[in-house]
Amino acid sequence: MPRTVDHEVRRSQLADALARVAARDGLHAVSMRSVAAEAGVSLRLVQYYFDSKEHLLIGAMRRLEEQSNERWRARLSRGTTTAPPREVLEAFLMEALPTDGPSLDFYRVSTAFTGLALTDPALAAEPLAGGVARLRDAVLSALRSAISNGELSADADPDTEADALVSLCNGLSTAVAIGHHTPERAIEVARYHLARLFQKP
Structure with missing residues (x-):
């Protein structure tokens, strides 16, 4: 009897293979053939x-985003809500x-995706192109909760603070990726900023 193929598992395997190629060799090295070789298929x-490299890249981005969200939830003691x-x-x-292999892979592939989306209308139209906006929404919600429960000053501007945190992460991430900062230094800077944010006057 022939084995039943789990198509979602297969798609995930191919997306993971693309992420490995892109993270190791750069997005320019990604092709349908290189992904096949990496996946052993x-x-x-x-x-x-x-049916195209573009769709393969979108599949990989969706997979990486799901994994990143899972890791974010796993870091929380009681879930994101x-x-x-x-x-x-x-x-x-x-x-x-x-700061580690999975998050560095996600950063490299998502940065490459964003770069391509700047000149590719089809990629720019993908919901994944708005990933930063979705992250900002989650950060903004947490900041508003912190203001309402008194953890942050009532004078704090949640929109500005959300933009500052997202921009801080983007800058630190680039510095780590190109070797200007160690992951440890990036974490130290991020925690320093967060501590100052929650230090009410």
């Missing part, structure tokens, strides 16, 4: 699941910074 199989605001923000910072 035939080119025809890759083409069966993804009930954890204390400061814990949510701390978990966001620790997951957003490329």
Whole structure:
């Protein structure tokens, strides 16, 4: 009897293979053929699941985003909706910074995706292109909760603070990725900023 193929598992395997190639060799090295070789499958199989490199990249980004969200939730003691605001923000910072293999892979592939989306209308139209906006919404919600429960000053501007945290992560992430900061230094800077944010006058 032939084995039943789990198509979602197969898609995930191919997306993971693309992420490994992109993280190791750069996005320019990604092709349908290189992903097939990395996954140990035939080119025809890759083409069966993804009809273009663009769709393969989108699949990989969706997979990486799901994994990142899972890691973010795993860092929280009670889940993203009930954890204390400061814990949510701390978990966001620790997951957003490329301090280990999975988070560095996500940063490299998502940065490459963003770069391509600047000149590719099809990629720009993908919901994934708004990933930063979704992260900002989660950060903004935590900041508003912190203000309402008195953890932050009532004078704090949650929109400005959310933009500052996201921008801080983006800058630190780039510095880590190109070797200007160690992951440890990036974490130290991020926690310093968070501590100052929650230090009410």
